[in-house]
Amino acid sequence: MPRHIGFDTLMLHAGQRPDPTTGARATPLYQSTSFVFEDSEHAASLFNVGRAGHVYSRISNPTVAVLEERMAALEGGVGAVCTASGMAAIHLAIMTLANTGSHIVASRALYGGTHNLLAYTLPRFGIETTFVDPQDPLQWQAAIRDNTQLFFGEVVANPGCEVLDIEKISSIAHDAGVPLVLDSTLTPPCLIKPFEHGADIVVHSLTKFIGGHGVAIGGCVVDSGRFNWAESGKFTQLSEPYDGFHGMNFVEEFGPSAFAMRARKEGLRDFGASLSPANAFYLLQGCETLSMRMARHIENARVVVDFLASHDAVASVAYPELPDHPDRELAAKLLPNGTTAVFSFELKGGRDAGRKFIEKLNLFSHLANVGDAKSLVIHPASTTHSRMDAASLQEAGISEGLVRLSIGLEDQRDLVNDLSVALKASQKEAIKKGAKS
Amino acid sequence: MKIKHDNRDVYIYTGGEDYKPGRESVVFVHGAGMNHTVWTLLARYWAKAGYNVAAIDLPGHGLSGGDPAKSIEQNAAFICGVINELKLSEKVNLVGHSMGSLVALEAATALQSIKSLAMLGTTVPMAVGAPLLDAAKKNDQTAVDMISLFGHSFGSQIGCNPVAGISAQRLAERILESAADGVLHAALNACNEYKNGLQAAAKITCPVGLILGEFDQMTPRRTAGTLLKTFPNAREICIPDCGHMMMSEKPEATHHALRKIIEGLL
Numbered sequence: 001m002p003r004h005i006g007f008d009t010l011m012l013h014a015g016q017r018p019d020p021t022t023g024a025r026a027t028p029l030y031q032s033t034s035f036v037f038e039d040s041e042h043a044a045s046l047f048n049v050g051r052a053g054h055v056y057s058r059i060s061n062p063t064v065a066v067l068e069e070r071m072a073a074l075e076g077g078v079g080a081v082c083t084a085s086g087m088a089a090i091h092l093a094i095m096t097l098a099n100t101g102s103h104i105v106a107s108r109a110l111y112g113g114t115h116n117l118l119a120y121t122l123p124r125f126g127i128e129t130t131f132v133d134p135q136d137p138l139q140w141q142a143a144i145r146d147n148t149q150l151f152f153g154e155v156v157a158n159p160g161c162e163v164l165d166i167e168k169i170s171s172i173a174h175d176a177g178v179p180l181v182l183d184s185t186l187t188p189p190c191l192i193k194p195f196e197h198g199a200d201i202v203v204h205s206l207t208k209f210i211g212g213h214g215v216a217i218g219g220c221v222v223d224s225g226r227f228n229w230a231e232s233g234k235f236t237q238l239s240e241p242y243d244g245f246h247g248m249n250f251v252e253e254f255g256p257s258a259f260a261m262r263a264r265k266e267g268l269r270d271f272g273a274s275l276s277p278a279n280a281f282y283l284l285q286g287c288e289t290l291s292m293r294m295a296r297h298i299e300n301a302r303v304v305v306d307f308l309a310s311h312d313a314v315a316s317v318a319y320p321e322l323p324d325h326p327d328r329e330l331a332a333k334l335l336p337n338g339t340t341a342v343f344s345f346e347l348k349g350g351r352d353a354g355r356k357f358i359e360k361l362n363l364f365s366h367l368a369n370v371g372d373a374k375s376l377v378i379h380p381a382s383t384t385h386s387r388m389d390a391a392s393l394q395e396a397g398i399s400e401g402l403v404r405l406s407i408g409l410e411d412q413r414d415l416v417n418d419l420s421v422a423l424k425a426s427q428k429e430a431i432k433k434g435a436k437s
Numbered sequence: 438m439k440i441k442h443d444n445r446d447v448y449i450y451t452g453g454e455d456y457k458p459g460r461e462s463v464v465f466v467h468g469a470g471m472n473h474t475v476w477t478l479l480a481r482y483w484a485k486a487g488y489n490v491a492a493i494d495l496p497g498h499g500l501s502g503g504d505p506a507k508s509i510e511q512n513a514a515f516i517c518g519v520i521n522e523l524k525l526s527e528k529v530n531l532v533g534h535s536m537g538s539l540v541a542l543e544a545a546t547a548l549q550s551i552k553s554l555a556m557l558g559t560t561v562p563m564a565v566g567a568p569l570l571d572a573a574k575k576n577d578q579t580a581v582d583m584i585s586l587f588g589h590s591f592g593s594q595i596g597c598n599p600v601a602g603i604s605a606q607r608l609a610e611r612i613l614e615s616a617a618d619g620v621l622h623a624a625l626n627a628c629n630e631y632k633n634g635l636q637a638a639a640k641i642t643c644p645v646g647l648i649l650g651e652f653d654q655m656t657p658r659r660t661a662g663t664l665l666k667t668f669p670n671a672r673e674i675c676i677p678d679c680g681h682m683m684m685s686e687k688p689e690a691t692h693h694a695l696r697k698i699i700e701g702l703l
Binding site for chain 1: 485
């Protein structure tokens with residue numbers, strides 16, 4: 001019995017074959033806004049979805065399509081739609097599923113930008129969210145309303161590293177007739193394929209580990225093709241004729257790829273947050289080495305976690321592989337190849353120690369990103385999660401002294417040395433400030 | 438749209454256009470465990486081109502009700518009945534894929550006004566291996582995997598689908614997985630048991646086109662020679678770098694091949 005093409009092969013090849021015209025082995029960068037029709041009939045057929053092909057790069061582009069097909073292959077989905085950013089991917093997924101008056105049940109342990117979208121922006125458009133403890137299935141269950149359209153969470157939350165019990169939460173979602181949409185940005189598909197555990201839609205910020213080199217912003221939405229939109233009865237935008245596209249009924253006409261097709265035909269067309277071909281080209285370069293890089297990211301992260309966990313200046317480290325982490329068993333089950341390389345720790349000495357620590361780091365770069373080949377550091381309470389009030393911060397598990405690290409691919413000794421110097425300086429600062437006060 | 442035929446629901450995809458009397462029709466018949474969605478692009482094209490289009494879900498498949506038919510002949514009788522019910526009996530272009538190609542062939546012998554017959558991914562006899570039949574009988578996922586892996590060329594498993602962002606292979610898997618228990622086995626068994634292919638082919642006088650994938654492992658191109666020669670008036674179109682699932686693997690090449698057959702340009 002032959003087997004499906006392996007992950008690492010797909011990582012390098014999925015969606016692209018040597019260019020038939022030029023023989024180019026690398027994916028060509030089709031930096032073109034639009035594509036010439038063969039004749040009037042061809043043009044009409046493309047607009048009518050009677051033939052396959054590209055029309056305009058807001059809706060599809062050959063370079064972007066390679067990345068889309070690659071992400072679909074790596075996640076095991078039926079299709080993918082790339083977007084201008086990870087946030088655009090979350091927006092596209094939600095807007096394809098929800099309407100004015102819809103309700104979302106979401107984990108309260110989310111990236112700050114996602115929290116902003118759900119808590120502040122979407123309510124302006126009549127979409128409300130109830131935030132729940134991701135570890136408490138009863139809270140997910142209790143939050144369901146008649147107008148609930150989707151569950152949303154992160155596989156491993158940013159920055160607290162809470163691990164979602166995908167099987168349990170997806171089962172509750174499915175019983176309610178709604179899909180589970182998961183942000184798997186911190187856990188690329190070489191670590192976990194959420195569809196294998198019950199998720200229905202996966203979103204990624206490709207900017208992070210998948211691109212991996214901090215050179216391009218992008219996102220994608222991947223459709224498992226397994227959610228039964230018609231049976232749910234909640235998704236008439238997919239299961240009934242859509243006047244905005246020649247009366248197209250996406251479920252009847254595209255079956256398992258209904259969601260992905262609708263997201264493109266409506267969401268990219270009308271919202272327009274499409275990925276640029278140039279960024280797709282850069283992201284594809286990163287994608288080619290994803291599993292090799294992730295193995296090193298994880299290896300380095302484990303070394304740094306061990307170092308921090310035993311350091312006197314560190315109050316706690318939130319990493320699901322540590323013995324005292326509440327999600328240790330779940331992480332070991334869902335993420336046997338490693339949890340992630342983004343995590344946070346609590347520094348002793350409060351805000352001043354934190355400031356000194358970040359200032360004294362030489363190798364770690366202080367910036368607002370994660371998943372780069374280079375190691376990064378940030379103070380969430382004053383940056384990525386700064387729009388959250390104290391109560392929301394507490395709910396999201398973020399204290400004012402929390403520091404988030406994204407561990408890169410550098411020499412492990414250099415990472416530890418850099419942290420060691422900065423930790424020492426931070427404690428001196430804390431003592432100094434303490435003496436003055 | 439849905440109609441009632443023999444007291445069961447029958448789903449017919451019209452390609453997004455309403456029927457108009459007097460037009461030529463194109464009738465699509467899908468393969469084992471599949472459904473009308475494998476024809477969406479082609480159906481929309483021919484409907485917009487001014488044909489009455491019917492991509493029919495066979496009994497038990499897709500959105501049609503009832504139990505799956507046990508034989509190719511029963512499926513063909515069903516297709517003929519639906520064509521008559523829809524009053525599509527003038528100038529019918531019959532298009533079938535895999536098992537559907539045998540159904541279309543058998544139906545063509547019974548219909549009066551066939552203008553053309555297109556058989557995609559076809560051969561006669563269409564023997565199905567025991568491991569696949571056994572797995573399908575047990576409703577085992579390995580049946581889906583076998584069809585997925587043997588049904589798509591290596592190139593198509595890598596991808597490069599002109600339908601942006603969609604994995605042709607995964608799409609086929611999801612369609613097969615969505616079939617009710619027993620449907621795939623009944624259809625594969627019907628292929629395996631069908632003995633009348635060459636006799637039926639000898640009776641077909643309309644132009645016939647065989648659209649075959651260069652790397653088809655399920656109905657290998659080299660095995661279709663006898664069938665091709667048996668038709669009084671048939672030609673073969675080979676789609677390069679393509680396996681058994683040509684509509685999703687090579688939609689543009691399949692489109693051009695089908696146009697040649699339906700527009701009489703073979």
